[in-house]
Amino acid sequence: MLERFSSYPRVIVELGMGDGRLLESLAQRDGDSLFVGIERDKEQSRLAQSRITLSNLMILGGSFEDILPTFPDGSVDGFIAVLPDPRFIDEKKEDSWKPFYKAVYSKLKLGGTLELVTELTDELLQPVTDEAYVKWVTQLKTSFLSIGFHLMDQREGAPAQYSSRCLDQFRGDPERVRLATLKLAKH
């Protein structure tokens, strides 16, 4: 792993990459960086492995909770997490997911970033109010800042150039599924 990481100037890791289409498009546009996708769903990682043949993209099948500890500390330039499962972002489960993002923090190089795209829905599937949205984003920021991250950028929606299976679905219902992107850095 270390050998592969050190043969590229930049290493970008996607947590829960699904079918890998986002990582594939990023790797196609930046041949100088190594892109690593982690996905525990065997079917998704197998499909991605059989479809993607880029030399700068590596797919690791398994749980990122098990795989991350095998990376050297301070070895990753960027993590991407697009629509993580609630177990890894739900406000009510913060106590259980915070240790994982502390591990993410320790794997980042100084100046490295975590780009998190996540969604808020109403429990009754009504449109999400501005008040609920602002409260949720504020809470998220507070959690990540308490880990040690610095906030570089915060915006409603997902980066326009990003496409993934779930993102493309969620974009179809912007009032009931409100997206937020936080770009967090290790200084």
Ligand SMILES: C[S@@+](CC[C@H](N)C(=O)[O-])C[C@H]1O[C@@H](n2cnc3c(N)ncnc32)[C@H](O)[C@@H]1O
């Ligand atoms: C909501 S989906 C989003 C998938 C993809 N990022 C997208 O936007 O289409 C969450 C993904 O994370 C994966 N996942 C959940 N927990 C995981 C874990 N501990 N390790 C690796 N992958 C995980 C799931 O299998 C699923 O593919």
